Amino acid sequence: MDFNDTPQEATFRKEVRAWLEANAKPKSATGFSAENPRFQRNETEALKIAKAWQAKKAEKRYARITWPTENGGLGGTPIQQVVYNQEESKFDVPSGFFEIGLGMCIPTVTHYASKDVAARYVKPALYGEEIWCQLFSEPSAGSDVAGLKTRAEKDGDDWVINGQKVWTSGAHYSDYGILLTRTDPNVPKHKGLTMFYLSMKSPGVEVRPIKQMSGGANFNEVFFTNVRIPDSQRLGNVGDGWGVALTTLMHERLAVGGGQGGSGADVNELLALARETELEDGPAIRNASVRERIAEWYVRGQGLKYTTYRTLTALSQGRVPGPEASIAKVVVAPKMQDLASFGMDLEDMGGVMVGEDSPMLGAFQQSFMWAPGLRIAGGTDEILKNIIAERVLGLPADIRVDKDIPYNKLPTGR
Amino acid sequence: MNFDFSDDQKMLKDQARKFLTEKCPTKVVRKILESDEPYDKALWKQIGEMGWLGTAIPEEYGGLGLGHLELCVIAEELGRAAAPVPFSSSVYLATEALLIAGSDAQKKKYLPKLASGEWIGTFAIAEGPQPPSPKTIKATFKGGKLDGTKTPVPDGDVADFAVVLAKSADGAGERSLSLAIVDLKGAGVSRRAVKTIDPSRSQAELSFKGAAADALGPAGDGWDLAKRVLDRAAVLMAFEQVGGADACLVMAKDYALNRYAFGRTIASFQAIKHKLADMYVLNELARSNAYFGAWALSTNAADLAEAAAGARISATDAFHNASKENIQTHGGMGFTWELDCHLYYRRSKVLSLALGASRVWKDRLVNHLEKKNVA
Numbered sequence: 001m002d003f004n005d006t007p008q009e010a011t012f013r014k015e016v017r018a019w020l021e022a023n024a025k026p027k028s029a030t031g032f033s034a035e036n037p038r039f040q041r042n043e044t045e046a047l048k049i050a051k052a053w054q055a056k057k058a059e060k061r062y063a064r065i066t067w068p069t070e071n072g073g074l075g076g077t078p079i080q081q082v083v084y085n086q087e088e089s090k091f092d093v094p095s096g097f098f099e100i101g102l103g104m105c106i107p108t109v110t111h112y113a114s115k116d117v118a119a120r121y122v123k124p125a126l127y128g129e130e131i132w133c134q135l136f137s138e139p140s141a142g143s144d145v146a147g148l149k150t151r152a153e154k155d156g157d158d159w160v161i162n163g164q165k166v167w168t169s170g171a172h173y174s175d176y177g178i179l180l181t182r183t184d185p186n187v188p189k190h191k192g193l194t195m196f197y198l199s200m201k202s203p204g205v206e207v208r209p210i211k212q213m214s215g216g217a218n219f220n221e222v223f224f225t226n227v228r229i230p231d232s233q234r235l236g237n238v239g240d241g242w243g244v245a246l247t248t249l250m251h252e253r254l255a256v257g258g259g260q261g262g263s264g265a266d267v268n269e270l271l272a273l274a275r276e277t278e279l280e281d282g283p284a285i286r287n288a289s290v291r292e293r294i295a296e297w298y299v300r301g302q303g304l305k306y307t308t309y310r311t312l313t314a315l316s317q318g319r320v321p322g323p324e325a326s327i328a329k330v331v332v333a334p335k336m337q338d339l340a341s342f343g344m345d346l347e348d349m350g351g352v353m354v355g356e357d358s359p360m361l362g363a364f365q366q367s368f369m370w371a372p373g374l375r376i377a378g379g380t381d382e383i384l385k386n387i388i389a390e391r392v393l394g395l396p397a398d399i400r401v402d403k404d405i406p407y408n409k410l411p412t413g414r
Numbered sequence: 415m416n417f418d419f420s421d422d423q424k425m426l427k428d429q430a431r432k433f434l435t436e437k438c439p440t441k442v443v444r445k446i447l448e449s450d451e452p453y454d455k456a457l458w459k460q461i462g463e464m465g466w467l468g469t470a471i472p473e474e475y476g477g478l479g480l481g482h483l484e485l486c487v488i489a490e491e492l493g494r495a496a497a498p499v500p501f502s503s504s505v506y507l508a509t510e511a512l513l514i515a516g517s518d519a520q521k522k523k524y525l526p527k528l529a530s531g532e533w534i535g536t537f538a539i540a541e542g543p544q545p546p547s548p549k550t551i552k553a554t555f556k557g558g559k560l561d562g563t564k565t566p567v568p569d570g571d572v573a574d575f576a577v578v579l580a581k582s583a584d585g586a587g588e589r590s591l592s593l594a595i596v597d598l599k600g601a602g603v604s605r606r607a608v609k610t611i612d613p614s615r616s617q618a619e620l621s622f623k624g625a626a627a628d629a630l631g632p633a634g635d636g637w638d639l640a641k642r643v644l645d646r647a648a649v650l651m652a653f654e655q656v657g658g659a660d661a662c663l664v665m666a667k668d669y670a671l672n673r674y675a676f677g678r679t680i681a682s683f684q685a686i687k688h689k690l691a692d693m694y695v696l697n698e699l700a701r702s703n704a705y706f707g708a709w710a711l712s713t714n715a716a717d718l719a720e721a722a723a724g725a726r727i728s729a730t731d732a733f734h735n736a737s738k739e740n741i742q743t744h745g746g747m748g749f750t751w752e753l754d755c756h757l758y759y760r761r762s763k764v765l766s767l768a769l770g771a772s773r774v775w776k777d778r779l780v781n782h783l784e785k786k787n788v789a
């Protein structure tokens with residue numbers, strides 16, 4: 001067991017550090033300065049900055065450290081990726097926009113499409129020139145995404161798509177999407193699905209932003225009216241869409257779980273807040289109940305971090321990681337919600353204020369309003385616990401009332 | 415970075431597990447729980463013969479000269495088995511105290527006997543139902559004599575010697591405390607076994623009346639040394655707790671899969687599935703925090719105190735949760751003396767208090783965070 005960098009890792013860290021110093025600004029003392037691109041509220045502007053940064057990273061092959069060099073990666077190890085992330089987190093750089101594409105869609109495309117097709121899409125995505133979205137959830141199919149309705153019907157060499165997706169993050173600025181459809185309603189629901197990719201500019205695709213409870217509008221409804229997709233854009237066999245989707249979802253849980261809160265609040269912010277907040281009996285940082293909570297969340301966060309390191313160690317030794325990686329999101333999301341709420345409590349009556357009137361540009365308020373979404377996106381807490389219980393612990397699956405019934409005979413609610 | 419145990423260490427762990435599965439099934443724990451026997455002497459003897467007691471003791475002092483990582487994997491298995499032996503007192507506490515504070519003569523005198531199991535050592539700091547601190551400690555160590563009462567002292571009824579934290583100068587500050595090492599069979603020492611919630615591990619009240627004792631480490635360093643000993647013990651005990659927590663999860667899972675209610679196994683009810691998933695999550699977090707502690711302990715890292723606190727808080731939380739929810743999963747059966755659930759429930763609470771309650775460790779952890787992050 002050795003927690004320090006190997007000589008190679010240390011060299012790599014130095015290189016990364018030097019490159020970041022030459023290309024980005026170090027974080028201000030608390031990381032919460034208005035200049036931090038993460039606080040760019042204008043989406044068009046934020047997207048421009050993010051694309052420029054992504055292109056720079058890709059040019060240096062830092063955009064995806066573990067991808068093979070022929071795909072524009074560095075051909076590096078997962079541990080090198082962590083080293084990079086650790087160093088990058090000390091700088092004011094943009095985040096978001098590309099994770100869904102690079103973390104889930106592109107791996108699915110490279111897994112199922114021909115080499116030539118993959119080559120066409122991988123680099124533009126890596127350089128931030130083309131953005132991808134994930135078109136799975138529907139109004140009546142979220143946790144139970146295999147219950148989706150959107151139809152794909154064969155017409156010559158094309159498929160014709162009709163239906164609706166919902167909660168599609170980033171659809172409004174995406175260039176491509178991977179799309180899960182129903183190709184056969186006469187068989188049980190998991191068996192009649194097929195996956196495609198398509199241009200979001202295809203005729204018949206209409207994107208309507210949905211305003212979130214947090215006030216932003218990062219997710220969308222996407223309507224499909226007689227959208228034609230050539231059969232060459234199918235990913236996997238007809239009827240095998242569920243298997244393809246599982247590949248994507250596996251990547252999703254790792255990606256969502258691994259990501260940090262971005263511009264939100266975590267233990268460091270809580271420590272900083274507790275330092276600057278005066279309670280009735282002195283500084284909050286001296287208050288025993290405050291200290292207990294800080295310690296509890298810190299330990300959870302560290303536990304998760306070291307769990308990731310265990311996973312990485314297994315990967316770097318060529319072993320299959322244990323199931324421990326599956327715990328990430330179910331720890332991160334509720335923690336974010338509770339921690340943010342507690343931070344606002346420390347601010348007391350003033351905790352209602354957001355943005356510049358609030359400590360750290362309203363980081364706690366922002367996390368408070370975003371956390372409910374994180375507990376749902378990419379698999380709800382409940383679904384993730386089912387997954388841990390069933391796949392990790394080997395407990396029986398829930399008793400299903402829909403297993404062997406053809407899709408079009410299933411009961412539906414609202 | 416390599417965040418895993420080596421193949422040799424994993425092999426040692428497998429051996430330990432096999433050995434304890436055979437020699438220490440829960441009926442062995444129960445035998446101690448239900449009798450006046452303070453610990454399982456046969457098991458203790460065999461553990462000594464395997465060399466486990468001297469795992470981290472250098473060869474020149476009669477140990478195996480392996481290291482703390484090896485001790486961690488053994489600790490996990492002892493926890494899984496809820497072994498009724500004075501391992502933690504003798505190995506995590508007395509041995510570590512001697513290793514960090516003992517003079518060469520003291521090491522020569524005590525360590526070989528600790529390694530062989532001939533002597534049992536313990537660490538006496540508590541003085542009744544409140545946290546020991548420079549303000550509350552009353553026992554004194556002056557002119558080579560110990561006076562006062564320490565209770566409860568784990569394995570105090572069977573230990574051959576104790577490392578005692580006592581006042582050696584006037585005032586209430588940290589510098590007023592020193593460590594002393596005392597022969598518990600000598601004059602001026604009386605002891606009385608106390609009843610505890612976990613009779614599978616014995617504890618005692620030690621009373622000193624002018625008992626001759628030897629200083630361990632410099633005068634005035636007692637509080638600081640005690641904290642360092644506790645940090646080291648916390649990492650090792652965290653592994654014991656992780657082992658126990660894992661045993662509870664396995665028990666709960668096995669029971670749930672085989673217990674039928676409402677025409678199906680109770681493992682198919684989501685309330686039970688989510689309960690076990692929560693257990694798994696806390697156990698994994700605890701394991702990962704313990705690994706970091708193991709690394710910090712084995713390398714004497716500057717972060718050791720922080721890592722130890724993290725390991726301890728996480729492991730205490732996981733074992734407490736797993737031991738109580740294991741009972742819950744067993745329904746009425748879980749509340750019986752006959753089932754083993756309560757062995758772990760008792761043990762989890764004893765371990766969670768043994769080195770000081772989580773509340774205290776959380777405070778210490780934040781002290782370290784404050785020092786580190788001068789935001």
Ligand SMILES: Cc1cc2nc3c(=O)[nH]c(=O)nc-3n(C[C@H](O)[C@H](O)[C@H](O)COP(=O)(O)OP(=O)(O)OC[C@H]3O[C@@H](n4cnc5c(N)ncnc54)[C@H](O)[C@@H]3O)c2cc1C
Nearest residue numbers: 134135136137142143167168169373376377378379380382
């Ligand atoms: C911020 C955000 C971004 C998103 N981005 C995308 C995206 O880019 N692409 C995409 O395809 N989707 C996206 N989603 C959709 C997301 O995957 C779904 O919202 C999620 O899977 C839950 O589905 P649902 O909303 O239909 O809720 P439902 O499935 O209706 O769930 C409602 C409640 O019932 C519970 N529940 C459902 N089934 C079970 C069960 N078997 N056992 C126990 N409890 C159960 C759920 O846990 C939840 O609490 C996003 C969602 C959010 C909030």
Ligand SMILES: Cc1cc2nc3c(=O)[nH]c(=O)nc-3n(C[C@H](O)[C@H](O)[C@H](O)COP(=O)(O)OP(=O)(O)OC[C@H]3O[C@@H](n4cnc5c(N)ncnc54)[C@H](O)[C@@H]3O)c2cc1C
Nearest residue numbers: 673674675676680683684685686742743744745746747749
């Ligand atoms: C101190 C004590 C006193 C008692 N006194 C009496 C008495 O005087 N008279 C009497 O008749 N009984 C008595 N009981 C029995 C008590 O009512 C049962 O123990 C209790 O109903 C649970 O049943 P069980 O033990 O069979 O557990 P099980 O039913 O086997 O339950 C095991 C676990 O599965 C869970 N579980 C079971 N079914 C479901 C479900 N559908 N959904 C989710 N979870 C489920 C339970 O919550 C539990 O965690 C007593 C029990 C105790 C502990």
